[in-house]
Amino acid sequence: EAQVTQNPRYLITVTGKKLTVTCSQNMNHEYMSWYRQDPGLGLRQIYYSMNVEVTDKGDVPEGYKVSRKEKRNFPLILESPSPNQTSLYFCASRTVLGTEAFFGQGTRLTVV
C-alpha cells in the first residue's frame, strides 16, 4: 500500500530538548516536504527536498533542520524546541511535477 509514515503521532516535550520526527515513504518519490498546521494560519511549508541531498527552505524554516540521505526518508529535526513550535506537523511526498501529493497522518507536537 502506498503510504507516508510519520513517527511519533503524538509527542510532548520540554523546551530545549532536541527531537526528531521521522518520515518515510514507500513510493520512490523524489519530492518530499514538511508542513505545519496552526489554527487561523492554515498549512505552511517548512522545508522541502527535490531529491537525495537536495533540500531547501519553505515559508517557515526557522528553528528546524532536515536531511535527505536516502530517497525514502526525510526527518524533521528540532534542535532546541520552543513553545511556539507546538503544532500539527505533516510530511508529504510526490513524484515529479504534476502528480498527486500524499500526506502522512500527522504528528501532534506540544512543547512545554
Add this chain to the structure above:
Amino acid sequence: KQEVTQIPAALSVPEGENLVLNCSFTDSAIYNLQWFRQDPGKGLTSLLLIQSSQREQTSGRLNASLDKSSGRSTLYIAASQPGDSATYLCAVFSGGYNKLIFGAGTRLAVHP
C-alpha cells in the same frame, strides 16, 4: 503571489443535500489542483487531483471541476451524508513556488 481562497468557510446542511464548495486561486499558472479531506486533528486524505489540462474529475459522489483561466475550482458532493462531515481543503501546485499552496478550508457539517 499565489493565494487560494475557499468559500464558504463553514457550511451546515441536512443529510441528503447536494453541495458545492468553492476554491479560487490568483495565479492561473498551476500544474494541478488537489482536494483533500481532513477530520478534526487528523491527517489529510486526498480526494481528487485535477491536472491543469483537465476540466473535471469524479470519484463516487464527488466531482471536482477546474477552470484554470478564471482561477476557480468547485467540489460537488452529491447526496451528502453525516460521514461527509469534515474540513475540505483545496491546494494548488505551481512549479514556481515548489509547494502546495492551501486554502483555509471549508468546514462541513452534515446533520441527520
